[in-house]
Amino acid sequence: MNAPNTDCPLCRRGPLRVLDAHAARCDACDLLVNLDTAPLDYAEGGGQAVPDAGKMRWRRENARGRFRLLEPWLAGVEVFVDIGCGSGEMLDVAAARFARVVGFDTNRPLIAHIRAAGRAVAIEGHFDAATLPPEATGKRTLFAASHVIEHLEQPLALVRQIAAAMKSGDLLYLEVPLFTGASFRKLGYRWSLWNREHLMLFSPQALAYVADHSGLATLAQGTRIFARGSHSTKTRLKLLARRPLDFVRTAFSKGRHSFADVMIADYGYLVLRKP
């Protein structure tokens, strides 16, 4: 266990309130800080290996789900830049729709895997706007960082770095794991997303703090889920049986989301635009 930082890694106000041996909470921005973490080298795979075909199919379906949420704002977008692109499923889906598709990741085996597929430009390393290929600059761009900032000691620093690289009208999609979702509420520290790679988990309030301090305008904030099977009829019936009132309320308000997106709500997302 690391000694708890006195300052919150998100809002820098402190001190954090230690809950137990595993976690500390920030009462100012509502972040849950992981005290179980250890330094990790992402270059040779870190938390992620090249996935098998079944996993990739499922991740592509998840990527399509993200673009469905983004649909209302995508008119005129020509370039997609995925920061922390992992095994590249967002890039795969984006390649069919945007003129230029670029991914950044520090994970060497995954970058090699994306380059071999040949659908996107894959840049090995941290995000750096100066390394974007010239044909991917000067056009309306959607940036994404999905399941990235919870890995960082200073999550807001990357968001601000991306914001600084954005032009007026460019979009940023952020997605993070939440400690307020059904899985963490049920499993606590046994949840697979409570692991040493994740330095923190967010709540909708903590995610709103990110939006409010990004320098960008918030177009949307919501919750979603992509565990395999979470959008199935079986899951839907289970949610109806267990939480009938919530289910009915969700039916009227869910919009483009599935019942599981709203009622399980393990991940939070933001859609931001540069004014």
Ligand SMILES: [Zn+2]
């Ligand atoms: Zn805080």
